[in-house]
Amino acid sequence: MTATALVCAVGALLTPGTALAAPAEPDPAPAPRLEELRKEIETLYHKAEAATEAYNAAREKTREQSRKLARIEKKTAAAEERMELLRGQAGAMVRSHYRGNGMPDILKLLLEGGSGDFLHDADTARKGRQAQQGLIASLENTRERLDGYAETADEEYRRLRAQQKKKAVAKKSVEQRIEAAEELESRLQxxxxxxxxxxxxxxxxxxxxxxxxxxxxxxxxxxxxxxxxxxxxxxxxxxxxxxxxxxxxxxxxxxxxxxxxxxxxxxxxxxxxxxxxxxxxxxxxxxxxxxxxxxxxxxxxxxxxxxxxxxxxxxxxxxxxxxxxxxxxxxxxxxxxxxxxxxxxxxxxxxxxxxxxx
Structure with missing residues (x-):
C-alpha cells in the first residue's frame, strides 16, 4: 500500500459515522409493549399491596396477642402470689392442728372449757371450721384460675406463632412481587x-x-x-x-x-x-x-x-x-x-x- 493510500484509509476510519463510531442505543420499546409492561407492573404492585395488607393484618394480630399474653402473665403472677400466701396460711393451720394432738375442737371444748363459756367457744370453733373450709375453697379456686391462665396462655402462644408465620409468608410475598416489578422497570431506558x-x-x-x-x-x-x-x-x-x-x-x-x-x-x-x-x-x-x-x-x-x-x-x-x-x-x-x-x-x-x- 502506498503512503497516500494509507493516509486515505486512516482518514476514512476517523471520519464520523464509520465503523469506529459509538454503537447506537437500542430502539426504545414500542408503545404496545410498554402498555403491556405497564399492566404487568400494575398487577405485580397490586398483588404486593394485597400482600402488604395481609402482612399488616398479621402484624396487628401479633401485637394484639402479645398484649393478651402480657395481661395473662400479669394475672398469673398475681394468682401465684396469692397461692403462696394461701399455702402459708394452710401450713400454719396444719401445724396448729397437730400441736393440739389432732383433737377435734368441739371435744377439746367439752374437756377443757367451763359450761358458761361453752356456747361462746363453740361459736369460735365453728368459725374456725368455716375459716378452714374457706381457705381450702380459696386454694381450689386459685388453682383453677392458674390452670385456666395456663391453658389460655398456651392457646394464645399457638395463635401468636401462627400469626408470626402468616406475617413471614406475607412479608416474603410482598418482597418478591416488588422485586419482580422493580426488575421489569430496571430493564427500561x-x-x-x-x-x-x-x-x-x-x-x-x-x-x-x-x-x-x-x-x-x-x-x-x-x-x-x-x-x-x-x-x-x-x-x-x-x-x-x-x-x-x-x-x-x-x-x-x-x-x-x-x-x-x-x-x-x-x-x-x-x-x-x-x-x-x-x-x-x-x-x-x-x-x-x-x-x-x-x-x-x-x-x-x-x-x-x-x-x-x-x-x-x-x-x-x-x-x-x-x-x-x-x-x-x-x-x-x-x-x-x-x-x-x-x-x-x-x-x-x-x-x-x-x-x-x-
Whole structure:
C-alpha cells in the first residue's frame, strides 16, 4: 500500500459515522409493549399491596396477642402470689392442728372449757371450721384460675406463632412481587421509564373521566365533619412523603397506614388495614360521600384513599411513588366507609329516605 493510500484509509476510519463510531442505543420499546409492561407492573404492585395488607393484618394480630399474653402473665403472677400466701396460711393451720394432738375442737371444748363459756367457744370453733373450709375453697379456686391462665396462655402462644408465620409468608410475598416489578422497570431506558409513567397517568385520567361521565360527582356535595377536617389536614400534610409498605409514619406510609394515622390524629381509632376498614367501618353510598371519608378500592379491598372533595383523593399509591392527590375514580371503587359515622345519624337518614319514598 502506498503512503497516500494509507493516509486515505486512516482518514476514512476517523471520519464520523464509520465503523469506529459509538454503537447506537437500542430502539426504545414500542408503545404496545410498554402498555403491556405497564399492566404487568400494575398487577405485580397490586398483588404486593394485597400482600402488604395481609402482612399488616398479621402484624396487628401479633401485637394484639402479645398484649393478651402480657395481661395473662400479669394475672398469673398475681394468682401465684396469692397461692403462696394461701399455702402459708394452710401450713400454719396444719401445724396448729397437730400441736393440739389432732383433737377435734368441739371435744377439746367439752374437756377443757367451763359450761358458761361453752356456747361462746363453740361459736369460735365453728368459725374456725368455716375459716378452714374457706381457705381450702380459696386454694381450689386459685388453682383453677392458674390452670385456666395456663391453658389460655398456651392457646394464645399457638395463635401468636401462627400469626408470626402468616406475617413471614406475607412479608416474603410482598418482597418478591416488588422485586419482580422493580426488575421489569430496571430493564427500561430512562426515556422508556418516563413514557411508562405517562402511560400510568394516562390510564388514571381515562378511568377518572369515565367515573365523572357517570354523573357520580354531580350528587356529591356534602361537607367534612369537624373530625373529618382534622383527618384531612393530617393526610394532606403528608403529601410528597415516600410510600413504604408496612409503614405508619411519620416519615413514610403505606395506603392504610396513612388513613389510619390520619383518623388517629382526629381522635378516632380505626382498623389498621384497608380490608378491616372495609369490614368494620360504616359503609356510605358514593352519592353521600363527604371529605374525610375513605374510599376502598379493588375487589379484594387492597387499597384505600381519603376523599378530599371535588372528585379527588389523597393516598399513598405504591412503592417508588410518593403520597399524592389523584382522581377518586382513577381506580376501581369497591365502596366508601365513614370513620366518624354515628349510628343515630344513619338511622335518621334512613328514616328520611323512607319518608321521601312514600
Amino acid at each position: 430512562a426515556e422508556e421509564l418516563e413514557r411508562l409513567r405517562e402511560l400510568e397517568d394516562e390510564a388514571a385520567r381515562k378511568a377518572q373521566a369515565v367515573w365523572l361521565d357517570s354523573g357520580a360527582l354531580e350528587e356529591i356535595d356534602a361537607r367534612a365533619s369537624k373530625e373529618g377536617k382534622k383527618a384531612l389536614a393530617y393526610a394532606t400534610g403528608q403529601l410528597g412523603k415516600d410510600y413504604e409498605w408496612g409503614a405508619e409514619g411519620p416519615d413514610t406510609y403505606d395506603c392504610s397506614g396513612l388513613t389510619s394515622q390520619a383518623w388517629a390524629a382526629a381522635g378516632r381509632t380505626i382498623p389498621r388495614t384497608s380490608q378491616e376498614q372495609w369490614k368494620r367501618l360504616p359503609r356510605i353510598p358514593v352519592r353521600d360521600m363527604r371529605p374525610g371519608d375513605l374510599i376502598i378500592y379493588h375487589a379484594d379491598a387492597s387499597h384505600v384513599g381519603m376523599y378530599i372533595g371535588d372528585g379527588d383523593i389523597v393516598h399513598a399509591p405504591r412503592p417508588g411513588r410518593q403520597i399524592t392527590v389523584t382522581g377518586a375514580g382513577s381506580m376501581r371503587i369497591l365502596g366508601v366507609v365513614r370513620p366518624d359515622e354515628r349510628a343515630d345519624e344513619r338511622a335518621d337518614e334512613r328514616a328520611d329516605e323512607r319518608t321521601g319514598e312514600r
